[in-house]
Amino acid sequence: xxxxxxxxxxxxxxxxxxxxxxxxxxxxxxxxxxxxxxxxxxxxxxxxxxxxxxxxxxxxxxxxxxxxxxxxxxxxxxxxxxxxxxxxxxxxxxxxxxxxxxxxxxxxxxxxxxxxxxxxxxxxxxxxxxxxxxxxxxxxxxxxxxxxxxxxxxxxxxxxxxxxxxxx
Numbered sequence: 001x002x003x004x005x006x007x008x009x010x011x012x013x014x015x016x017x018x019x020x021x022x023x024x025x026x027x028x029x030x031x032x033x034x035x036x037x038x039x040x041x042x043x044x045x046x047x048x049x050x051x052x053x054x055x056x057x058x059x060x061x062x063x064x065x066x067x068x069x070x071x072x073x074x075x076x077x078x079x080x081x082x083x084x085x086x087x088x089x090x091x092x093x094x095x096x097x098x099x100x101x102x103x104x105x106x107x108x109x110x111x112x113x114x115x116x117x118x119x120x121x122x123x124x125x126x127x128x129x130x131x132x133x134x135x136x137x138x139x140x141x142x143x144x145x146x147x148x149x150x151x152x153x154x155x156x157x158x159x160x161x162x163x164x165x166x167x168x
Contacts, residue, residue, distance in 0.1 A: 013107070014070075015114040018063045019055035028065055028075045031097050051077070051095075059122035060091040064114045066098070066107055074098035076111040078118050083130050085149055086159065091119070093129040093162075112141050119164040127164060130157040 018025045025048060033047040054063030054077055066074035075097050082092035093115055098107045119127055131138060132155045135145065143160040150156045 012069055013110050014067045015110065016065050016067060017055070018051060018065065019057065021065065024065045024072055025052055025063075027072050028063060031075065031099070032095050035097055036095075054079075059118075059124075062118055063095070064111060064118070066111055066114075068102065068107075072099075073102040074107050074111055076115050078115055078122075078127075082128070083149075083157070083159070085151065086128070089128045091122075091124055091127055093127055096134075108137065109141070116164055120167055124164055127162050129160050129162075131160065132157045135160070 016024070018028065029048040029051050030044060032051065033042065033044045037047045038044075051063050054061040056062050060078045060080040063075060063077045065072050066076075075095060076093065077095040079092040079094040080090050081087060082094045083089070093112075096108065096111060098111070115127070129138065129143065130149070135158050138160050139145070141162075142165075143162045146159045146161050148156050149159055
């Protein structure tokens with residue numbers, strides 16, 4: 001269990017996985033479908049199928065769920081692949097989402113810590129992500145910009161990487 005200081009004080013937070021709590025899969029899939037997948041023409045059922053695979057015990061794919069007093073409030077996935085223009089890179093920090101009314105409370109930091117623990121458990125030294133909206137957040141969390149990738153007919157994305165710190 002983690003304690004995070006939010007606007008209202010200390011909040012009890014825990015991180016679990018969809019492997020340990022498959023009952024959370026429909027909640028996570030709906031968040032991610034509404035946030036990204038629906039606009040890409042994917043169905044909710046397709047999104048559920050993708051995240052249902054996130055059940056590796058070690059390494060990718062794993063989907064983590066942040067709970068605040070046992071209520072799901074955020075998610076992050078360690079994915080094998082996330083950017084078609086860079087298929088050789090792995091693993092990826094993907095699907096970072098915090099429920100809007102829970103943002104600004106440090107929850108994303110707790111999700112990043114869970115991802116990094118999973119990377120260390122899998123002996124991952126470098127992780128990857130791409131974004132077109134949140135580069136500043138990732139820079140503050142220790143990620144570095146690698147390149148801007150221009151994609152035909154789509155918004156450019158920023159490719160970022162992070163050297164996973166050794167366990168404290």
